[in-house]
Amino acid sequence: MRLSYGMKLEQTQKLIMTPELRQAIMVLQLSSMDLAQYVENALLENPLLEVSEEEVEDKPQSDKHKDDFAQEWCDYLSECGQIDRSFDRAWAEHEEKEQYNLEHFVPQVPTLQEHLYLQLRLVLSKPKDIEIGEFLIGNINDRGYLNISLKDASLISGYRQQDLERVLTIIQSLDPPGIGARDLKECLLIQLEQRGQRTPVIEKIVDCHLNDIANGNLLKIAASLGLTVQEVQQQADLIKSLDPIPGRNFAHPGDNRYITPDVVVEKVNDEYVIIVNDVAVPRLMINSNYKLLINQKNNCDSGTVEFIQNKMKSALWLIRSIEQRRLTLYRVVQCIVDYQREFLDKGIKYLKPLNLKHIAELADMHESTVSRAIANKYIQTPQGLFELKFFFTSGVENVAAGKMVATETIKQFIKEMVESEDPYEPYSDQQICEMLTTKGINIARRTVAKYRKEIGIPPVRQRKRYR
Structure with missing residues (x-):
């Protein structure tokens, strides 16, 4: 077989991605707020573009009415005599400065640091202590935890470690409860102390068994501490009522984000x-x-x-x-x-x-x-x-109804089943799977577990309560 070379003409059609087409595709993908920003930038870059503003025309007054009004006003001024026209100028300037701004009517949520600074000045009087307190508050993160060790804080600031410890203890007594803790255990113990509920038993649970509480291993805790499972249940409920993130309810810089529907x-x-x-x-x-x-x-x-x-x-x-x-x-x-x-x-x-x-x-x-x-x-x-x-969601065939059921619908079924379950005998994933089968929805147990996790429902062991 011989190889040969040649030239030939051939017409083909293909889409070329021009800058204009690329722009149209990008505009289609933008949300309304992003599009508004894009248009603002385009107005700055392209002098041919301008904003179209619809002008609302007031109903014109008749010439006779305007003339009569002008004459009445002149008569009034002549009767009043000398008028202090500086008042008019001052009022006009005042109106320019005092335009109503709707933002003034929006309640401002203080940041965590602002909330703590205000309290600090109420409980401390010595300038040095206030300086130390402001330094420590500046190192409290948005979650409410101190993110620097006192040893490092002493090296950075030059303050004595015992002074830092003393002022930190004062900060930890401020609102919100648990603020200024160095770890989760300290955060929980501070809150228990302020409630007057810090006992040797609950202190031992916080110190050694937080993971067991999270995993629902109450029987293990009971055996370890020589308590009944009901007593452990009470302590676990108390711990779950505490706030592990004390700074969560305060404004954070850049948090003012709102969803505008397109x-x-x-x-x-x-x-x-x-x-x-x-x-x-x-x-x-x-x-x-x-x-x-x-x-x-x-x-x-x-x-x-x-x-x-x-x-x-x-x-x-x-x-x-x-x-x-x-x-x-x-x-x-x-x-x-x-x-x-x-x-x-x-x-x-x-x-x-x-x-x-x-x-x-x-x-x-x-x-x-x-x-x-x-x-x-x-x-x-x-x-x-x-x-x-x-x-746009996938689905599973509903054998009983002869149609497909959306994944979100199945999740809603699971949520309702868990909400109506007996807390002392909660449903396992296998039981939920069998209950869905009675509705004509055939899915595997592992699929139930997946959907359950996606909607934030813990496993059966963590949901179980003890009488």
Whole structure:
């Protein structure tokens, strides 16, 4: 067989990822808040873009009415005599400075450090002790624990270790209970001390058997300490009532994050109305001055014309991309709402299994487009706030009903079974598996264990209580 070389022409079609197409894909994936930030950046970078503001025109007054009002005002001033016009200027300046800011009406949650600093100045009077206290508070982390040893603190600050220990003891008496502890055991013991419930027995359990309590090994603790299992149960309940993270209820820097739904679904007259929530995204338009420049090409050099044309192309593409995002998101959500109507009406038990392919077929789109449309987005429904990805869930066949059951529905069944169980005889994973089988849901015991862990339910040994 002979090898030969040759040349031939061939026409092929392929998609080229242009910068504009790449931008459209990225815009589709952005949440409404991220899109708003993206548009703000685009406004800074592209001079042809500007925000479209709808002007609300007041109802014009008649000329006669304005003339009459002006004359009445002049008459009033003449009757009053000398008017201190400086008051008007002062009031105008005051109004400019004192514009109502809604943020002033939002209650400010103090940080843990601020809360401790305030208390520190109430219980300490010596400047040196206050300095030591402020140093120690500065080394308490957001969980409420001291994250530096007193030896290292002494080396860094120059304060004597015994002075640090003395002030730390005072800090540990402040609110919240357990603050300033060096480890979990000390945190729990501080709280027990403040409650007046620190006994030798519970101190021994905290010191040696915290892992056993976490794992539900109460029989082991009872045998080790020579107690009845009921006595251990009482001590375990007391320990579980303590807070292992005393700093959790205070504001942390950067914690003011809120979820803004990208889509809102509301029921109106037995029909679901879909609203794409893009009010935070500025409405864009092309700057009219640059439009005139393009129409007057003869008055501009070639470089300026090319610059304006490129920016015009980029601006128009961004405006189209944002509008296409809105239409695509609306269409995808509309298909989800139609398919999951029972869930919206009745709740989690009626959630149906769903995949991207099915919605893509309903919406007449590619799967990748649907995937990008639901990425990073939340939906507000009558059943609550969910990620759009929540509606895309696998399922298990329900033999009794002859249809598929969503994974989230099975988790809800497991949750309800555990909530209704006898705490002294809780259900094992195998028992839950058998109970699901009676509902026509055939899944393995290990699958039950997996779902149970995912919804935060501990194993049977940790749920069991003793009389």
